[in-house]
Amino acid sequence: MAEAPCDRLSSTLMLDEPVSSVRQVSAQRATALASLGIKTVRDLVFHFPRRYVDLSSVETIASASIGQSCTVAGIIHHVQLKTPKPRFQLVEIHIVDETSILIVTAFRQPWLARSLHEGMRVAIAGTVEFSFGYKRMTNPVIQVLDESDGASGMIISVHPACEKVSATLMRRLIKNALEEVSGLIDPIPVDLRLRFRLMSRQNALRAIHFPTSMDEARAARRRLAFEQLLILELMLMRESMQRSLKGTACAHVIDGPHLQAFSEALPFELTLDQQEALASILSHMGSPRVANHLVLGDVGTGKTVLAGFAIAAAADTGTQALFMAPTELLARQHAQSMGPLFDKAGIMWEVLCGSTSQNERDAILAKLAAGTIDVLIGTHALLEDSVVACACTLVIIDEQQRFGVDQRECLLSKGEAPDALYLTATPIPRTLALALYGDLTLSYLKMRPHNQANRSTKVLRRADQGIAFDAAREALSRGEQVYVVCPLIGQSSSENASPKGRSGKKDVEETSSFDEDTYEFSDISIETDNDYGEVDLIAAEKEAAHLQSGVFIDYKVGLLHGRMSAEKKQQVMDAFRAGEVQILVSTTVIEVGMDVEAATVMIVQDADRFGLSQLHQLRGRVGRGSLPGQMFLISASQAPSALERLSAMERTEDGFELAGYDLSLRREGDILGNRQHGATMLSLVKVTRDGAMIEAAHDAAAAMLEDDPLLTLPEHAPLARELRLMFKDAHVRQGG
DSSP states (O other), X not given: OOOOHHHHHHHHHHTTSBGGGSTTOOHHHHHHHHTTTOOBHHHHHTOOOSEEEEGGGEEOTTTOOTTOEEEEEEEEEEEEEEEEETTEEEEEEEEEOSSOEEEEEEETOTTHHHHOOTTOEEEEEEEOEEETTEEEXXXXXXXXXXXXXXXXXXXXXXXXXXXXXXXXXXXXXXXXHHHHTOSOOOSSOHHHHHHTTOXXXXXXXXXXXXXXXXXXXXXXXXXXXXXXXXXXXXXXXXXXXXXXXXXXXXXXXXXXXXXXXHHHXXXXXXXHHHHHHHHHHHHHHTSSSOOEEEEEEOTTSOOHHHHHHHHHHHHHXXXXXXXXXXXXXXXXXXXXXXXXXXXXXXXXEEEEOXXXXXXXXXXXXXXXXXXXXXXXXXXXXXXSTTOOOSSEEEEEEETGGGSOHHHHHHHHTTSSSOEEEEEEOSOOOHHHHHHHHTTOEEEEEOOOOTTOOOEEEEEEEGGGTHHHHHHHHHHHHTTOEEEEEOSBSSOOGGGSOOTTSOOSSOOGGGSSSOOGGGGGTTTBOOOTTTOOSOOOOOBHHHHHHHHHHTTTTTSOEEEEOTTSOHHHXXXXXXXXXXXXXXEEEEOGGGTTTOOOTTEEEEEETTGGGBOHHHHHHHHTTSSOSSSOEEEEEEEOOOOHHHHHHHHHHHHOOOHHXXXXXXXXXXXXXHHHOTTOHHHHTOTTOOTXXXXXXXXXXXXXHHHHHHHOTTOOSGGGHHHHHHHHHHHHHHOOOOOO
């Protein structure tokens, strides 16, 4: 018998009730769930498993193959919490079955010693290793088996959990929640479900949490991933449409004298990629519609010069541009490289940063308000209320993924309906760009200028780092310069990146003021899942002192990091550019914007702590001129997977290829940073696997909005409601 409409509506509305309304969720458990971001019933039923334990293919310990992933089941014989060094704990667990013993080592999970006890029956899923005479697993999935879990063929979902809410309890609470929201209204229209052969939302939620087979789990993931993509695409496209209606777009002059003069001032020929991207940018700027263009350029492909052409077009139109960079170093680098070209083209420009004096700031803002500045280059200082442009029709955001959504929106609000040009050196595959940026037009730059020298990359264990320092000394003897990059500034424990790759600091979007230092740790990726033990990370301050007193005692060693004042950072950089400092020890503050042609060697300590895309951007700091560059990646990790990942840097210079490899190993949000709103909504989407689905969802959203821009048709009402809820709860806005 079909479910009554009122019951279906009641179940759907129940999704937005507090999680405490679910059976067995006490106030204490609700608090624990909130620590996992679970505050409503919706959050709970959309808290998807991170993997499954397939009891239909359980192996005995004796038959488990070394180096292969498998699931074994057994009885806990011994549990011990060990502290081999301060602030570092591991739990050792001995599992026995009728054939042998398995030793499990769990790093950084001390609560397991309290939750696991001798005599418990558990399933263990992971990769089998062999050392010191025993089969072992490191950081596997550990699932306590209930009496009912022994059934042959049963599949157990394993959800992200915490100390006060175990994976077993989480599964029970989700089951209770699903019972209370049975008969959900499906937001995806029937015609789309039929076209793409998607199961209903209700069945998909049941199947992803409690599948009867792995095929059913995969079908459920496919349905729910499509829903995530469709909703995100609709949100991005609708917000872009709404923003374009807020004011009258400017059709820029794209063949004026400033553009011509800027082109003639260039000391080099544009690559074919640059020419094609420039044609696309100017074409959109010349249109009476708001332009939203993203330039994805590999390291050293010349993105900034395209921004210069766009600024020249605004100057020819008699309007203004705002050009925002994430750090003062990068903003001043742009001013240093582009300023002379602007001068030759008759384009008036200024720089506004946090360190700009009050008198100078007042003078710059007066010129901006009077319309005597064509372009204002700056950092987060451009976001202040006192920055009022006379006629801003172009906003440019460099390294746009480093800014929060609200910050991008704030800059866009400086004009009535400005065109937006976003630049990024983070290589994003087209499918991910489609998923994250909706209807933005895209340009890719892969070709480097012909006058750039080649670079080589070598991965070394820490014991062999002398090879890197020998190469550095040879380069120094030729009058060249060296970067040494470290993951940390000092040795305080609070500075270490968290196990999930977070900095532990508040997101930039949540802070009242911008902190450049936040960026230095946002992309560090501590590989807790595969590392065999704690290692001492190399800190920049300690390394600089060590190198100055030892390895490079005959040369001048400088130190650069985000906690230094802007004035001090500028002094260090000026000294390095002038050759007064030969070795620059730094954190990732040099990741973008550093252009010192004499720098030919880069040594990265604890390179396994960084993503490949970030290492690739760092690599772009050497070999920028006619001299070849060398990069040495030093790792103390004992995990084979860490060294295998780094070896990809040796094999290719293609940033997009590296990004694809990185995406196959890590989540999209890990690569793009937590501030990328789209990445946080795609928990079930894997770009390297779901390319066709991303394209399909993008096209379906575009077609839906073309037929029904406001989603007012009856069949679109459930989807429109989902969008309203997502707008209210996630505050997702189109920001590039």
